[in-house]
Amino acid sequence: MMLEGDVDALGLAASLILVGLAIAVSLSQQLRIERQLVWATLRAFLQLIVMGSVLAWLLEPGRSIWYSWAWVAGMVVFAAWTVRARAPEVPDLFPIALAAIATATVTTMGVLFGLGVFPAEARAIVPLGGMMIGNSLGGTVLAARRVADELADKRPEVEARLALGDSAHRAGRPYARSAIRTAMTPQIEATKAVGLVFLPGAMTGLILAGVKPVDAVLVQAAIMYLILGAVATTSVVVALGSITRLFTPDHRLRPLVRRDNA
Amino acid sequence: MAPLFEFRDIDVLVGSSAVLKGVTATIPDQRLAVIAGASGSGKTSLLRLCNRLDVPTGGQIKYRGDNLLELDPRALRRRVGMVFQQPAIFPGSVRDNLRTADHHASDEDMTAVLASVDIDSSFLDRVGDSLSGGEAQRVCLARALMCKPAVLLMDEPTASLHPSAAATLEQTTQRLRSEHSLEVVWVTHDLRQISRLSEHLLVLDDGRVLYAGDPGTARAQEALATLAAEEGE
Numbered sequence A: 001m002m003l004e005g006d007v008d009a010l011g012l013a014a015s016l017i018l019v020g021l022a023i024a025v026s027l028s029q030q031l032r033i034e035r036q037l038v039w040a041t042l043r044a045f046l047q048l049i050v051m052g053s054v055l056a057w058l059l060e061p062g063r064s065i066w067y068s069w070a071w072v073a074g075m076v077v078f079a080a081w082t083v084r085a086r087a088p089e090v091p092d093l094f095p096i097a098l099a100a101i102a103t104a105t106v107t108t109m110g111v112l113f114g115l116g117v118f119p120a121e122a123r124a125i126v127p128l129g130g131m132m133i134g135n136s137l138g139g140t141v142l143a144a145r146r147v148a149d150e151l152a153d154k155r156p157e158v159e160a161r162l163a164l165g166d167s168a169h170r171a172g173r174p175y176a177r178s179a180i181r182t183a184m185t186p187q188i189e190a191t192k193a194v195g196l197v198f199l200p201g202a203m204t205g206l207i208l209a210g211v212k213p214v215d216a217v218l219v220q221a222a223i224m225y226l227i228l229g230a231v232a233t234t235s236v237v238v239a240l241g242s243i244t245r246l247f248t249p250d251h252r253l254r255p256l257v258r259r260d261n262a
Numbered sequence B: 001m002a003p004l005f006e007f008r009d010i011d012v013l014v015g016s017s018a019v020l021k022g023v024t025a026t027i028p029d030q031r032l033a034v035i036a037g038a039s040g041s042g043k044t045s046l047l048r049l050c051n052r053l054d055v056p057t058g059g060q061i062k063y064r065g066d067n068l069l070e071l072d073p074r075a076l077r078r079r080v081g082m083v084f085q086q087p088a089i090f091p092g093s094v095r096d097n098l099r100t101a102d103h104h105a106s107d108e109d110m111t112a113v114l115a116s117v118d119i120d121s122s123f124l125d126r127v128g129d130s131l132s133g134g135e136a137q138r139v140c141l142a143r144a145l146m147c148k149p150a151v152l153l154m155d156e157p158t159a160s161l162h163p164s165a166a167a168t169l170e171q172t173t174q175r176l177r178s179e180h181s182l183e184v185v186w187v188t189h190d191l192r193q194i195s196r197l198s199e200h201l202l203v204l205d206d207g208r209v210l211y212a213g214d215p216g217t218a219r220a221q222e223a224l225a226t227l228a229a230e231e232g233e
Helices: A010-013 A015-028 A032-060 A067-087 A094-115 A122-153 A155-163 A168-193 A200-210 A214-245 B044-048 B073-079 B094-101 B106-114 B121-125 B133-145 B164-179 B191-197 B218-230
Strands: B006-015 B017-027 B033-037 B056-062 B080-083 B151-155 B183-188 B201-205 B210-214
Touching: A010 A015, A015 A032, A032 A067, A032 A122, A032 B056, A032 B121, A067 A094, A067 A122, A094 A122, A094 A214, A122 A168, A122 A200, A122 A214, A155 B080, A155 B133, A168 A214, A200 A214, A214 B106, A214 B201, B006 B044, B017 B044, B017 B201, B017 B210, B033 B044, B033 B121, B033 B191, B033 B218, B044 B151, B044 B183, B080 B133, B094 B106, B106 B121, B106 B133, B106 B164, B133 B164, B151 B164, B164 B183, B164 B191, B164 B210, B183 B191, B191 B218, B201 B218, B210 B218
Parallel strands: B033 B183, B033 B201, B080 B151, B151 B183
Antiparallel strands: B006 B017, B006 B056, B201 B210
16 A cells, blocks of 8 residues: 555644654753754755755656756755855865765766666656765765864874874874764664664655565665765765865964864 | 074964064074973974974074975975974884884884884884883884984973983983984973073073073073073972
8 A cells, every 4th residue: 555645734743742852851951952953843844845846846747857957966066065064164175075975976876877776757866866965965074074173183193293294195094084984984884774773765765655675675775885885985085185175285284173062 | 504493583373363473593503402481482383383383474484594484394394303292102003103204114223213212122012002101202202213304303392201201301312412413402491401401592482582592691591580480480
């Protein structure tokens, strides 16, 4: 049986009960994240409404597929801009994040649609592009911020390396390595736990849509491997790119301020 | 021969505050130079200019007559080594630390360098966490020596050490000077250490030169008295 997916206003309000509970916990424990919770909830709702409207427009019969690709390109640019905004301690990060996320998106979408895993249609291009870009975004933000934090924390060690004549790239490499590990850990853990702890979105959606579970599993496996590859690629590129931004061309470590909320 | 370092009208700004204000001074060749000053006087900032870990906001620095800012920074840093106030031992063994400075060094090379800082070869497999403060600082000195520098910049290297470990490091440095013809620039605010080590004295006060020259003059003693007053000694 296929689920229709009808959720009325009451159903939506019911789903907010746990958000209300989280706000209550924040207030009682003085976590001071209640405003962020409200803002995130509202923002997600508005963004999904916009996304739904755009998808409805893109899915209209006869609509050119290039609009879908243009939407994905827009998501890439927005993701790179978000990386820059969330890791402001790394100067001029936008072009690096853009190059990393664009490359990962082109590669993964090329595999998914070039090899015919999914038909190249708007209903597949936009959500799958969003999955690749969204997961890469999390990894790249984490990688950039960890590199900056590591270099700020380990400044004496880094400068001792520079004082031995190491290049900026060589002096920063151990800290980039650590940042890449940190950035990839959530995705690696998610990949390890898939099927045991949670059923990922694409697979759940396919099963709800009536696709055979075995077919849904194979599709999900392909998507997860590509996401893992995309996160690894973007994290490595952004971590190493951040090194070039956090040192001067004459191999000095720039002044850095550690973010306590990192 | 040109002086070791020449500073002309050096300004260093950190954010909006001036750390060095128009410093003009010379550090001569073949004399152990001590840069002295109270905390925040700018002595470490001046030292860090000598191997380009920092660059001045204004002014000119010469290293043996050459414009230091035009030299390749990586080559300069291998010629002008540095030992920091806090020993920064890298993760791994002492061998790993020494190999960071010379990737092709053999165990024999490393044993010889360790011996020159009074550490025996059994330390090669020791990890940083197992070293005392004095041992760690001597390993840092050995690591700097792996680059075969001509100059050693010592940034208050004994500040965090027990007095006996500090004395050993001073003696080791003096011996290295004579055995390897090393030039040494030593930063400190310790008056006794200044009198033990200095053959040329540069006293800084609030980012300006208070005295530069022979440590035995009456003006040098006046400058050191000012330093002592600021340090509350």
